[in-house]
Amino acid sequence: MIDIESMEPFISKKIIPSMEAEKLVSDLKKKEKKVGLCHGGFDLLHPGHIKHFESAKSLCDVLFVSVTSDKFVSERKGSGRPIFNDTLRAFSIASLEFVDYVFISNFRRSTEAIYQLKPSFYIKGPDFVRKTTPGIVAERKAIEEVGGEIKYTSDITLSTTKIIKYIIENVRNDKVLLIIDRDGTLIEDTKFLGKDDSWKKNIQLNRNVVGVLSSVQTKLNPVNIVITNQAGVARGYFSCKRVEDINSYLNSLLEENHIKINNWQYCPDVDEKYAKKKTEIKFKKEFIRKKTKRKPHVDMVLDGLKELNMKLDHFDKVVVLGDRYEDEELAKKLDAGYIDVKEKNYDELVEEFESKINK
Secondary structure (H helix, E strand, O other): OOOOOOOOOOOOOOEOOHHHHHHHHHHHHHOOOOEEEEEEOOOOOOHHHHHHHHHHHOOOOEEEEEEEOHHHHHHHHOOOOOOOOHHHHHHHHHOOOOOOEEEEEOOOOHHHHHHHHOOOEEEEOHHHOOOOOHHHHHHHHHHHHOOOEEEEOOOOOOOHHHHHHHHHHHHOOOOEEEEEEOEOOOEOOOOOOOOOOOHHHHOOEOHHHHHHHHHHHHHHOOEEEEEEEOOOOOOOOOOHHHHHHHHHHHHHHHHHOOOOOOEEEEEOOEEHHHHHHOOOOOOOHHHEEOOOOOOOOOHHHHHHHHHOOOOHHHOOEEEEEEOOHHHHHHHHHHOOEEEEOOOOOHHHHHHHHHHHHOO
C-alpha cells in the first residue's frame, strides 16, 4: 500500500462516520428523499467508477458511497492491495460533485452496510444484473429486508484488477530479482539469532526495508530470494532446524506485510582455514568444509534459482540488499546493483532502489 506521511490534507466534510451516515439516511427518508448507496473498495479511482457514481446519482436524490476498509480489501484482493488506503480512497470519491456523502465501512460484507444504513436504493453496475453468486444474492435479500430496492446502472464497466494487470504486463515488464540479506537487513541485527530459545522476542523487522519491499512487490512483482550465512550452526549455538524455524516465522511476518519471499537459503558451514585459525571455538566437524557456499560466493543464489526453475539470465535487473562487505562483494560477483541499507530511511532507500532499477 502506498505510504503517505500525513493524512491531514485529505479531509473532506463529505466524509462522515458510519453512525452519522445511518442517522442522516433516516432523517432524509423522513423528508421523503430517495437515498442511494454504492458500496465497494474503489481502489485506483478510474473513469468506470466515476461514470457509475454519476449514473447512480441520477437514480436518487442523495448518494452515499461506503468504502471498504483496508483490512477487508486486503483479505479479498490479496497481496499489495489496496493501492491507496481507505482515507485516500474516500477522499478521492468525496471530491466528485455527484457524490453527497462518503463513509468508510469496517464491515467484511456489503450486506452489513445495507442493514446499517437502510437506503432507498442499493445501486450496482450492469455486470451484476444477471449474476447469481452468493454475494449479489445476499445483497438483493438485504435491500429487500430493509424496505429498499436494488437498481443497476447501464454504463460500460472497467476493472481495477484488469487495469493493474495491464500496467504490470504492458507498461513496465522488467523481470527483477531481489537478493536480500537477513540479519541486519530484513531484521535488526541480533548476534547469532536463535542461540536463545526465546528468539522470537529478539526479532524486530527493519521497517524501512520492509516498506520498500512492500512497495516494490506491488509495482514490479519481483522474485525475492533471502540468503544468509549462519555460522552459529557450525559453532554449535543452534541447529539447522532452528534456522529454518526462524526463516518460517519471518516468512509469516513478511506475508502480513504483503511481501512474498520466493526462496530461502542459508549456509551453516565455515571454511576449513577459518576453523583452524579459531582454535578457541569448538566447531562441529560436519560443518567444516574446504569450500563453503557462504557469501560472498554466489552458490546460494544459484541454488535458490535452481529450486525455482530459473536462471540469472531470466532477469533484466538484479539487486542485492545488504548491510555488510560480503553482501557488496556478492553483488559485484553477480554484476548486480547493490543497496547498503545501513542507517538509511525509507525515502533514501526508495530513491536508491529506483536509481538501480532505472539504470
